[in-house]
Amino acid sequence: MLKRLLKTIESGQAGNTAELAEMIGASPALVEAMVIELEQRGLLQRVGECGDPCAGCPVESLCGIAPRRCAWMLTAEGRRRAEQ
Amino acid sequence: MNANPRTLKSSATPPKPAEARRLVIGLAGQPNVGKSTVFSILTGLTAEVGNWPGRTVERREGSARIGGRLFHVVDLPGTYSMTSNSEEERIARDFILKERPDVIVMLADAAALERNLYLLAELLLLPIPVVLGVNMVDVARREGVEFDAHVLEAALGLPVVPMVASRNEGVAELLAAAADVADGNTAYAPDRPEIAPAHQQVYEQLHALIESSVPAGVPADWAALKLLEGDRELTERANDWLPPADLARAQELLHEHEDAVLDVAGARYEWIGRMVRAAVRRPRLGQVSFTDRFDRIATHPGWGLAFLLGVFGLVFWLTFSVAGPVQGWLEEGVITPLSAMVSAALAGAPAWLSGMLVDGMLAGAGVVVTFVPILFVFFLALGLLEDTGYQSRMAYVMDRFMHRLGLHGKSFLPLFLGFGCNVPAVMGSRVIESRPARLLTIMLTPFVPCSARLVVLAFLVPLFFPAFPALVAWGLVVGNLVVLVLIGLLLDRFAFRRERLAFVMEMPLYHVPNPRTILVFALTNVWTFLKRAATIIVIASMIIWVLVSYPGEHVNDSYLAMFGKMLEPVGGLMGLDWRLVVATLSGFVAKENSIAALGIIFGAEADSLGGTLSALIAPASALAFLVLNMLFVPCVATVAAIRQETESWGWTAVSAALMLSSAVIFATLVYQAAVLLGLGGALA
Numbered sequence: 001m002l003k004r005l006l007k008t009i010e011s012g013q014a015g016n017t018a019e020l021a022e023m024i025g026a027s028p029a030l031v032e033a034m035v036i037e038l039e040q041r042g043l044l045q046r047v048g049e050c051g052d053p054c055a056g057c058p059v060e061s062l063c064g065i066a067p068r069r070c071a072w073m074l075t076a077e078g079r080r081r082a083e084q
Numbered sequence: 085m086n087a088n089p090r091t092l093k094s095s096a097t098p099p100k101p102a103e104a105r106r107l108v109i110g111l112a113g114q115p116n117v118g119k120s121t122v123f124s125i126l127t128g129l130t131a132e133v134g135n136w137p138g139r140t141v142e143r144r145e146g147s148a149r150i151g152g153r154l155f156h157v158v159d160l161p162g163t164y165s166m167t168s169n170s171e172e173e174r175i176a177r178d179f180i181l182k183e184r185p186d187v188i189v190m191l192a193d194a195a196a197l198e199r200n201l202y203l204l205a206e207l208l209l210l211p212i213p214v215v216l217g218v219n220m221v222d223v224a225r226r227e228g229v230e231f232d233a234h235v236l237e238a239a240l241g242l243p244v245v246p247m248v249a250s251r252n253e254g255v256a257e258l259l260a261a262a263a264d265v266a267d268g269n270t271a272y273a274p275d276r277p278e279i280a281p282a283h284q285q286v287y288e289q290l291h292a293l294i295e296s297s298v299p300a301g302v303p304a305d306w307a308a309l310k311l312l313e314g315d316r317e318l319t320e321r322a323n324d325w326l327p328p329a330d331l332a333r334a335q336e337l338l339h340e341h342e343d344a345v346l347d348v349a350g351a352r353y354e355w356i357g358r359m360v361r362a363a364v365r366r367p368r369l370g371q372v373s374f375t376d377r378f379d380r381i382a383t384h385p386g387w388g389l390a391f392l393l394g395v396f397g398l399v400f401w402l403t404f405s406v407a408g409p410v411q412g413w414l415e416e417g418v419i420t421p422l423s424a425m426v427s428a429a430l431a432g433a434p435a436w437l438s439g440m441l442v443d444g445m446l447a448g449a450g451v452v453v454t455f456v457p458i459l460f461v462f463f464l465a466l467g468l469l470e471d472t473g474y475q476s477r478m479a480y481v482m483d484r485f486m487h488r489l490g491l492h493g494k495s496f497l498p499l500f501l502g503f504g505c506n507v508p509a510v511m512g513s514r515v516i517e518s519r520p521a522r523l524l525t526i527m528l529t530p531f532v533p534c535s536a537r538l539v540v541l542a543f544l545v546p547l548f549f550p551a552f553p554a555l556v557a558w559g560l561v562v563g564n565l566v567v568l569v570l571i572g573l574l575l576d577r578f579a580f581r582r583e584r585l586a587f588v589m590e591m592p593l594y595h596v597p598n599p600r601t602i603l604v605f606a607l608t609n610v611w612t613f614l615k616r617a618a619t620i621i622v623i624a625s626m627i628i629w630v631l632v633s634y635p636g637e638h639v640n641d642s643y644l645a646m647f648g649k650m651l652e653p654v655g656g657l658m659g660l661d662w663r664l665v666v667a668t669l670s671g672f673v674a675k676e677n678s679i680a681a682l683g684i685i686f687g688a689e690a691d692s693l694g695g696t697l698s699a700l701i702a703p704a705s706a707l708a709f710l711v712l713n714m715l716f717v718p719c720v721a722t723v724a725a726i727r728q729e730t731e732s733w734g735w736t737a738v739s740a741a742l743m744l745s746s747a748v749i750f751a752t753l754v755y756q757a758a759v760l761l762g763l764g765g766a767l768a
Contacts, residue, residue: 030198
């Protein structure tokens with residue numbers, strides 16, 4: 001399933017977790033867990049701010065908007081594994 | 085199993101007549117699942133803290149006497165898996181393999197079972213029974229996650245206990261379930277992840293090779309699987325216990341089946357999917373449902389792009405209709421009378437001082453400050469887009485559109501990080517390993533309209549087109565995006581054709597914006613701008629005033645005119661005279677300087693800068709000027725970031741040349757087309 005996800009990411013057919021989930025027939029939550037797994041294995045690399053950096057901060061509303069942009073780029077090793 | 089977990093009370097149950105044997109429990113789980121809370125409830129004051137032998141990681145253990153039964157609880161380090169990726173993971177699995185607790189109690193977060201069950205998939209491979217405590221069921225319920233413990237228990241084949249450890253709910257049941265499993269009173273027949281059929285044979289071959297040599301206490305089936313998935317520690321240690329011939333054969337097998345690494349982990353995720361499918365429901369209500377439905381339009385490659393362009397149009401329309409009149413009033417009602425007052429007050433002062441303050445600082449930086457209302461409304465609109473969660477989709481929509489044109493993922497990073505500011509996008513390119521792909525990202529980034537450039541657009545457009553600024557500003561943004569697509573295709577076709585980039589993006593849920601957050605965002609940006617206006621723009625205004633006032637009497641005889649006239653042949657192609665050329669060049673340090681320069685150069689000729697410019701500059705030239713400013717060499721910070729990331733002055737120059745030549749070419753095309761449409765006319 002991880003390899004299928006990696007191959008789907010590599011193909012560029014789907015670019016977000018919801019679309020990927022639909023394409024590989026898994027739940028979005030499972031795809032998110034697998035994306036983190038691929039990141040830990042060095043096959044994806046994180047860019048941007050993931051999660052809510054201000055969650056739970058008592059002065060959250062005082063310091064403006066924290067950008068919630070989270071994405072992962074496929075690494076060279078990730079591409080090599082996808083093409084195997 | 086009780087659906088309503090009861091609170092643990094150690095003295096509530098009378099002791100059993102014959103004391104049962106002491107049970108050793110290993111408490112496992114990922115970080116932040118409430119393991120420490122459960123450990124504290126169970127062990128209380130008996131807890132002892134030390135270090136794991138030979139390691140710096142803390143070891144906590146303690147005793148609990150509950151219902152007359154003695155338990156010894158060892159809190160294992162928080163781990164995501166049982167692979168040897170970290171010291172914590174090595175400690176946890178060494179403890180299980182060497183100290184062999186009677187039972188492992190694993191805690192999981194009810195809201196993130198998919199992520200947590202990976203650890204369970206690995207624990208089930210070890211020769212110790214496992215009981216699962218699903219903690220924080222209250223939080224999960226609030227997040228809309230419905231979880232059925234009975235169904236999960238039936239699927240997993242092991243006891244599952246729902247809990248709210250922070251309220252001491254379910255801890256007693258968890259302990260009772262652990263004791264029952266350890267004593268053999270409960271059926272324990274877990275469903276374990278299976279090996280993919282493609283790797284079954286190699287697994288069996290490995291198993292046969294190591295079976296007789298594997299160290300005591302290490303199960304051969306576990307070791308074979310770990311070798312197959314590339315476990316670093318086990319692979320390295322195999323040198324010590326595997327005979328050389330077997331080791332060579334094992335290495336050969338592993339090399340031939342390198343792809344098994346992902347398949348072994350992939351099979352665990354398939355197993356997780358199967359386990360939670362019936363047990364966990366995430367009803368798509370409220371935010372999730374709205375996000376799903378709205379994203380069908382907002383992230384659609386065609387409709388999404390139309391929506392994005394509509395949003396840009398709306399932002400500009402709102403900005404100009406609300407703040408435009410206030411800007412005009414500030415310029416004519418505040419700056420003009422203030423200039424007259426300062427002129428009168430400085431009647432006896434030297435001409436240069438009066439000139440520098442009135443015609444330099446007030447006409448330059450003063451005019452820039454009158455644009456604060458426009459800036460404020462513009463940032464309110466941008467803040468609204470960011471706070472609702474839409475802004476992060478803009479890059480995605482553009483990239484999907486470019487994907488259809490054949491630019492597979494190549495424009496994603498510039499768009500993803502560059503819409504706010506180009507600098508982080510250039511810096512962010514370092515995650516791309518291939519140098520050509522990194523260069524492509526860096527070359528494309530300055531073509532993304534950053535918010536500073538949009539602000540300048542919001543400043544400049546109403547000066548030239550006071551009648552329909554929103555339409556012109558919108559057209560310029562659309563034009564900029566078209567140029568981005570064209571440059572992307574060009575670079576793809578001729579320079580970086582073989583490079584491919586792929587990405588995954590997480591879409592945040594849409595949510596109701598917080599007015600206070602947006603107000604703080606807008607005020608922070610306006611304050612930053614005012615600080616810049618008080619420093620860089622004031623200094624630049626004075627320098628520009630000196631350059632337009634000396635050595636001759638008239639502005640046409642000034643140093644700036646002499647310099648600008650040298651560039652007039654190029655400017656002529658775009659219908660720009662020397663004044664507009666130098667106004668563009670002054671924007672290199674800070675884009676707002678272009679406005680200050682226009683204020684100083686043209687300011688003396690009428691009361692309102694907008695009135696002067698719209699009277700003096702033909703629409704065709706004005707459009708070309710705006711296109712030039714939109715695409716002109718990026719700000720100093722972006723150029724510096726490009727130099728740093730490319731580590732090459734050559735590529736920095738290529739980027740600047742690409743921007744400059746694109747700016748000149750497109751400004752010329754726009755000017756010539758506008759002239760053909762009858763919008764031309766000689767400059768006054």
